[in-house]
Amino acid sequence: MMNKAKLQLRSLSVLRHFGLIGFVLLYLLPFLFALYTSFLGKPDIGKFVWPDRWVFENYRDVFNAGLLNWYKNTAIMSGGIILGNLVVNTMAGYALAKIKFPGNKLVFFIIIGTMMIPGQVTLVPIYTMSVQLGWVNTYQALIIPFLTSGMLTFFMRQFFLSIPHEIEEAARIDGLGRFGIFFRVVLPNAKTALATLVIFAFKDSWNAFLWPVTLTNRPDMHVITVGLNSLKGQYYEWINITMTGVVCATLPMVIVFIILQKHFTKSMAMVGIKG
Amino acid sequence: MASTAAKTKLSLAQRDYVAGYIFVAPILLLMLVWFYYPALQSLLYSFQEINFLKMADARYIGLGNFQKLFADPAFWQAAKNTVIITAVSVPALVIFGFLVAYNIEAVMRGKAAYRTLYYIPAVTSAVALTISVMYLFIERGAIPTLLNRVFGIPDVTWPADTRTALAFVCILVIWKNLGFFVVLFITGLQAISNEIIEASKVDGATGLQRMWYITIPQLRPTTSLVVILSIIWCMQCFDEPYTLARSGGVVGSPAGTTSTLVTFFYSQNFRYFNPGYGSAAAFVIFAVLMLVSVIQRAYSGRSQDHA
Numbered sequence: 001m002m003n004k005a006k007l008q009l010r011s012l013s014v015l016r017h018f019g020l021i022g023f024v025l026l027y028l029l030p031f032l033f034a035l036y037t038s039f040l041g042k043p044d045i046g047k048f049v050w051p052d053r054w055v056f057e058n059y060r061d062v063f064n065a066g067l068l069n070w071y072k073n074t075a076i077m078s079g080g081i082i083l084g085n086l087v088v089n090t091m092a093g094y095a096l097a098k099i100k101f102p103g104n105k106l107v108f109f110i111i112i113g114t115m116m117i118p119g120q121v122t123l124v125p126i127y128t129m130s131v132q133l134g135w136v137n138t139y140q141a142l143i144i145p146f147l148t149s150g151m152l153t154f155f156m157r158q159f160f161l162s163i164p165h166e167i168e169e170a171a172r173i174d175g176l177g178r179f180g181i182f183f184r185v186v187l188p189n190a191k192t193a194l195a196t197l198v199i200f201a202f203k204d205s206w207n208a209f210l211w212p213v214t215l216t217n218r219p220d221m222h223v224i225t226v227g228l229n230s231l232k233g234q235y236y237e238w239i240n241i242t243m244t245g246v247v248c249a250t251l252p253m254v255i256v257f258i259i260l261q262k263h264f265t266k267s268m269a270m271v272g273i274k275g
Numbered sequence: 276m277a278s279t280a281a282k283t284k285l286s287l288a289q290r291d292y293v294a295g296y297i298f299v300a301p302i303l304l305l306m307l308v309w310f311y312y313p314a315l316q317s318l319l320y321s322f323q324e325i326n327f328l329k330m331a332d333a334r335y336i337g338l339g340n341f342q343k344l345f346a347d348p349a350f351w352q353a354a355k356n357t358v359i360i361t362a363v364s365v366p367a368l369v370i371f372g373f374l375v376a377y378n379i380e381a382v383m384r385g386k387a388a389y390r391t392l393y394y395i396p397a398v399t400s401a402v403a404l405t406i407s408v409m410y411l412f413i414e415r416g417a418i419p420t421l422l423n424r425v426f427g428i429p430d431v432t433w434p435a436d437t438r439t440a441l442a443f444v445c446i447l448v449i450w451k452n453l454g455f456f457v458v459l460f461i462t463g464l465q466a467i468s469n470e471i472i473e474a475s476k477v478d479g480a481t482g483l484q485r486m487w488y489i490t491i492p493q494l495r496p497t498t499s500l501v502v503i504l505s506i507i508w509c510m511q512c513f514d515e516p517y518t519l520a521r522s523g524g525v526v527g528s529p530a531g532t533t534s535t536l537v538t539f540f541y542s543q544n545f546r547y548f549n550p551g552y553g554s555a556a557a558f559v560i561f562a563v564l565m566l567v568s569v570i571q572r573a574y575s576g577r578s579q580d581h582a
Binding site (some may be wrong): 016 | 290291292294295296298299301302303305306309310311312313314316317320327330375378379381382383385387389390391392393394395396397398399400401402403404406407408410411417450453454458461462482510511513514517518537540541544545550553554557558560561564565568
């Protein structure tokens, strides 16, 4: 009786693994397909066979189309945005969670309110502001408007709320002021949340498309998504080259995610997603 | 003596006020300049007739843009497409997201690996995903051939055919967002207390009964978050149809079958240079999203009363 139940449980588990593996293969098929196609010569495209010859020239072609420059632009843009978000959202999230000051609630609503209004509403005015400031085709235009995030501030606030009050009290008795507490006690204890913030800010800025395509129009200012889209236009018949672009655009982000993912899942659970 | 103590106490609290304002000053300044000011400007645009290339000639036309909007078939097509994308993708995301998360949580080994693998599409760009999925759905490609053999669905290039293009956008939206909701459901599942599950086991509930009568009701807060987030994202669908359009082609092609509210808004601004009209459309999106979140608030408020 017991054995039968155990056997049932085990076969159910095997079934689950089969389902999960099968589904994830299907789910990741576009990326596997992109990786495979990126090593094909033109005659082998679309045959779904093991090719006679694996080629690496596609990577050279994408490289020549300006890949390094796209990487550079994206790295500068993402770096600036991540750094800004890290500082600005973390400070605000901390103040909202731990400091009682008059107007605290109002500030909270101003910050959360940005989540309610779709960002596209600000697209044209920000474009006009950039034109007036002479910022079109500059890094400032790609970075400065995107240094804040209502969602990430909210996330940091929730995280700081979960840090016990006693830690700060102890630091205060030791003679630390607000800033000392924040930098020397709170931040070192917030590594998982900060890693999550970095993942989200990195993901959003690395993958941003609508804003860069609007605020820049010179090819030398292309970020990776815009460059990839231009590849698709240029090499419509050359799937292997476009797919190489897909691999180049995707791989860095996936690697960063895999490195940081432990922190990410931990802090997601810690903050406790509630409706 | 007592008064100096009170004094230092007060100044401590006051110093804390100052610290609080210093901490929130950067975000407030940036949000006012780069979010609220442009949003307000956009609201003003929606009551004006403006040519993007000659902004100085703008003039107020009251509700003219909104009247024109509601009489514009292109706007209604975009609205209809957006509703279809939302109506198809949201239930699919909830159901698949839950099923994948439930099975990942139920297996003993490999949880972390599954979680990571399923999240990968969520960290990649919609542009990259759209391009690679697109080539899987080309005429005589792997998937159309298979679907043709099995279900008799015409073997066409899905993104280019007016009959299949919108379905293709739905597939993309689901593909792009599923991983994120799998992770959300997993955190929700982990938050369900073990005692309830154990108690039900003692009571002799089968696996399916447990899932239906315990897990799903307990997951309600997560499910409602998944629903609201997926509605918001579907309503703002842009990258996928934009990438589908061949360079130089109209966004929303073929023949407007993949136009969404945001692509409509985008083309009004940057193709027809008509930001007043475009802004009016953007505020319709805003109004709908507000309505959705108000309904959601009321709904989740009620469910909390019951709990």
